[in-house]
Amino acid sequence: MFKYETPPWGAKLICFCYLVVSCLMLFAFYTYGNWAGSSPVVFKYIFVMLGFIFVFPALKPSNWRGWVYFSADNRGISFPTSFDEVNNQSSFNVAWENVGVIKSEILHGQVKGITIELNISQADIDLHFRKTDLTNKLLRLNNKRGNFFVIAYANNAFQKVSSVVNTLNEIKRSNI
Incomplete structure (x- = not known):
C-alpha cells in the first residue's frame, strides 16, 4: 500500500x-x-x-502522529474522511476505473503539486470534498475537467511529487 x-x-x-x-x-x-x-x-x-x-x-x-492525505492499493485510491479524528479508520474509496489522469502540475500560488481526476457523483463531492469544492469556488478555480472532479495536493517536504505521480500511475496501470 x-x-x-x-x-x-x-x-x-x-x-x-x-x-x-x-x-x-x-x-x-x-x-x-x-x-x-x-x-x-x-x-x-x-x-x-x-x-x-x-x-x-x-x-x-x-x-x-502524522497524517495521511490519501493511500493507494490494488483496489484504488482511499481518502480519509477526516484528518481530525485520532486513528481515523473510515475512508472514501475510489476504484481505479473511476480515476482519470494523475499528474504533476503547478497549482494556485505557483506551487508544484499532484492532481488526481476522479469520476465521482456530485453527492460524493458534497459529502467527501465539500470544503475543497467550496474553497475552489471562492478562489474561482476550476475543479472540473469534463466529467472528472479534480483534487489537488501541494508538494509536501517528505515525498517527491514526481515519484508519487510515477508510483500512483504504476499502481493504476497494473490494476486496470
Missing part, C-alpha cells in the same frame, strides 16, 4: 520547530527591556502572544 502522507517523525519535526519558534518569542518577551531601547512596549506583548500561539500546536499530542 502506498501512502501520501506527512509521517509521524515529520509531524514531530514540524512540532519541534514550532516549539523552538515559541521559545524564541518567549525569550524575546523576557529579555525585551535589555535590547529594545525606546521601542514601544506593545511589541513586548506581541512576542508573548506569538509565543503562546506557536506553543499550542507544538504541544497538542494529535499533531505528533
Whole structure:
C-alpha cells in the first residue's frame, strides 16, 4: 500500500520547530527591556502572544502522529474522511476505473503539486470534498475537467511529487 502522507517523525519535526519558534518569542518577551531601547512596549506583548500561539500546536499530542492525505492499493485510491479524528479508520474509496489522469502540475500560488481526476457523483463531492469544492469556488478555480472532479495536493517536504505521480500511475496501470 502506498501512502501520501506527512509521517509521524515529520509531524514531530514540524512540532519541534514550532516549539523552538515559541521559545524564541518567549525569550524575546523576557529579555525585551535589555535590547529594545525606546521601542514601544506593545511589541513586548506581541512576542508573548506569538509565543503562546506557536506553543499550542507544538504541544497538542494529535499533531505528533502524522497524517495521511490519501493511500493507494490494488483496489484504488482511499481518502480519509477526516484528518481530525485520532486513528481515523473510515475512508472514501475510489476504484481505479473511476480515476482519470494523475499528474504533476503547478497549482494556485505557483506551487508544484499532484492532481488526481476522479469520476465521482456530485453527492460524493458534497459529502467527501465539500470544503475543497467550496474553497475552489471562492478562489474561482476550476475543479472540473469534463466529467472528472479534480483534487489537488501541494508538494509536501517528505515525498517527491514526481515519484508519487510515477508510483500512483504504476499502481493504476497494473490494476486496470
